[in-house]
Amino acid sequence: MELIYLVRYCSFIIYNLGVYLFVYYLSISNTWDNYKDWLFNDIQDSKVYEYIIVGAGSAGSVIASRLSEDGHKVLLIEAGGMPPFFVNVPVITPALQESVYDWRYVTTAQIEACKGLTNNQSIWPRGKMFGGTSRLNYMVCVRGHPYDFKELFPDYRESTVDGGILNADDLIWSSSLTEGVLKGAAEMGYPVQDINKGHSTGFMQPKVFMKNGERWSSDRIFENRNKKELSIITNAQVNRVLFESKKAVGIEFSKLKNSFKAFATKGVILSAGAIGTPQILMLSGVGPKQHLAELKIDIVSDLPVGQNLMDHVITGMDLVILNSSQPVSLIEFFNPLSMMEYFVHHKGLWSYNGVDVIGTFHSSLQKNKSAAPDLELMVMPIGISQDNGYAWRKAMGISDEVFKEYFAPLAYQNAVTLAPVLLHPKSLGEIKLRSKNPKDPPIIDPKYLSHRDDVRILIDGIKFVKKLIGTKAMQKLGATLYRKPFPGCEEQSFDTDEYWECYVRHLTLTCYHPAGTSSIGKVVDESFRVYNTRNLFVVDASVLPVLPSGNINAAVLMIAEKAARLFRQSKKDSLAQLSRKCSVYDVFLFCT
Secondary structure, eight states, rough: HHHHHHHHHHHHHHHHHHHHHHHHHHHHHHHHHHHHHHHHHOTEEEEEEEEEEOOOOOHHHHHHHHHHHTTEEEEOOOSBBBTTTTOOOGHHHHHHHTTTTTEEEEEEOOSSSTBGGGGOOEEEOOBOOOGGGGGTTEEOOOOOOOGTTTTBBOOOOOOOOOOOOSEEESSSSSOOOHHHHHHHHHTOOBBBBBBTOOSSSSOOOOOOETTTTTTTGGGGTTTOOOOOTEEOOOOOOOEEEEEEEEEEEEEEEETTTTEEOOOEEEEEEEHHHHHHHHHHHHHHHHHHHHHHHHHTTTOOOEEEOOOOOOOOOOOOTTTOOOOOOSSHHHHHHTHHHHHHHHHHHSSSSSGGOOOOOOEEOOTTOOOTTTOSSSSEEEEEEOOOOGGGTTSHHHHBBOHHHHHHIIIIIGGGGGGEEEEEESOSSSOBBBEEOOOOOOTTTOOOOTTTTOOOHHHHHHHHHHHHHHHHHHHHHHHHTEEEEEOOTTTTOOOOOOTTTHHHHHHHHHSSSSSOOOBOOOOOOTOOOTSBBBBOOBBBOSSSGGGOOSSSSSSSSSHHHHHHHHHHHHHHHTTTHHHHHHHHHHHHHHHSOOOO
């Protein structure tokens, strides 16, 4: 036993050194990228394009590719730099968060939630490089439930047609926990099936945005394509949209400490994400009149920009302990054979995205079982404690006191995560400007768990986990509940609803899925045009009026494909006519 502890202790040291060196490498790569920009800078001020697309993330990459394919003269502008070497290796994902390729957003202190996090604040990673957050995420492809899109595309009809720019592959490596969870779910009467094929609920190994064992982020659509009509500017922050009356005619952006302008004859398309897009809109005079007036920003259009902020909430990290061996260990990660297997064959542990199983299901509080599910389960064969607090807990914002008292005792045990995810929160937040300075990060207040129903559903999710680990399949792995009281909840009797409410309000974590801040029907119409403006469009997660029943990257890509078709057909039909033909059929072209 002492030998096992010694080996694990040594693995912590090696892991910490490895993460430190990799983060240092990322900083050097970013510095070199900026230096090349300075050395070879050839930006022409006031250049004219047909379309300007702001943000090279999941949506912006798709639209830029599609429009340039048709011969449109397109400018794609991105605040971050080009991805460095090695970032396509799936297993290094956690090290990218809180790096120079992350915007490193932090929410305001939450009143009803996040009490176990430093200053009650949630850390929100967002990609700041070519590819956007599709370069930082865990690559899970879930296309959601048909009802998620009924308001967006009212004439839905189901489709199983293959297509889309990024087909999701099967996960080629998973841990020993996978079989136990899937068999356990089946014991409980839940179907084990591909929830991307029209099934409303079920459990499965995740489909992932990978190809040949590599991360397949949205920017890789440009590989081996003709870029003749596409201009790309990186490391450039867009400050505002330029208007002539109500017509968007271009953008103002900063690069290398200089200010430039670019002009568009057909449209400015904002795809900067659920945080970046509302910030740019409000800096440009499109947003709540009173808020903009307080900052002395001239009003172009009075719209509820920044409102309706939604995010999937996850809890339950390190809640389950196995008396069998750890499904994924740091020792195995640093095994030279694991590295060799990946770099030679693109297989093995290094091709792993960190998620063994996903499942969607209805809580006991949802009586209509044909409706969209309100809970998701994400199964990860490792937890916050398993790197002894060096990286993961910092990325999630767990306070030093909470980690030391609650998570640190698990560092030498086999803790895993079976985490319930709240899919359709009733708690809605907002994003506001901090100042008129584009470099100041916006104020992000998700108002987590301000609606009590959200807490009740998450408690029901924890009860589901308790039932799951009680199945025969999970008992074979020796699964038990971690029964140490969470700091701050000691006065509540363990395993009561009161205790779990306290637990959820303390361990409230983002699932990295913010959306809704420029939603369809409130800020943009069904053609993605910003109300009361001309030639200004928004296409990204901010347009979603409701959250999908699952991870949102696939939904964003699908919406981008829909928008691209609208723009490409604009020569033949008006956008207003095309919007009436929108169907959820188009949304379900992915992940089939």
